[in-house]
Amino acid sequence: MKKVMIYLLLALLILALLPFLVGLFIPKERTYTRTHTFSSPVDSVFKVVTDVKAQPEWRPEVKAIEVLSSSPAEQKWREVLHKGPAITFRAKRKIHNKLFEIEIVESSFGGYWVGTFEPLNSGGTKVTFTETSIISNPYMRTKSALVIDLNETIKQYIVNLQKRLGEG
DSSP states (O other), X not given: OHHXXXXXXXXXXXXXXXXXHHHHTSOSEEEEEEEEEESSOHHHHHHHHHOGGGHHHHOTXXXXXXXEEEOSSOEEEEEEESSSOOEEEEEXXXXXXXXXXXXXXXXXXXXXXXXXXXXXXXXXXXXXXXXXXXXXXXXXXXXXXXXXXXXXXXXXXXXXXXXXXXXX
């Protein structure tokens, strides 16, 4: 009976440590980039992407946006999701019709998101979105690798943006 208890405790210890050990081999930073060409003009695309308050209208995963600061010096907001914890963002750089860069400032992980906008001769817009997550905790890295597909997240963002622009 004593041996069974020891083996059971060892098995539980291994199960508890396994996600941590796996997480040690997963990079702290994961970056995904996707480029898409929209038929809408750069003004329209940039306006939709940077209008943070309106995002719940076209991003189904976003339940609400809580604006924490909207001054030109610092734009900060919290995204309240239907599933998962709220995430607080801060606009790092915003260059009209060219660049929108935001960073995660309060969450169980860090990271940043960059959108670059390029007007095309056709009147459309070429957009490149890059999302980088930074997760220090090995347990959370394992969970993130199993649950969050950043490539799919960016892909879905583009699909939702297409619909908002009347292109999808």
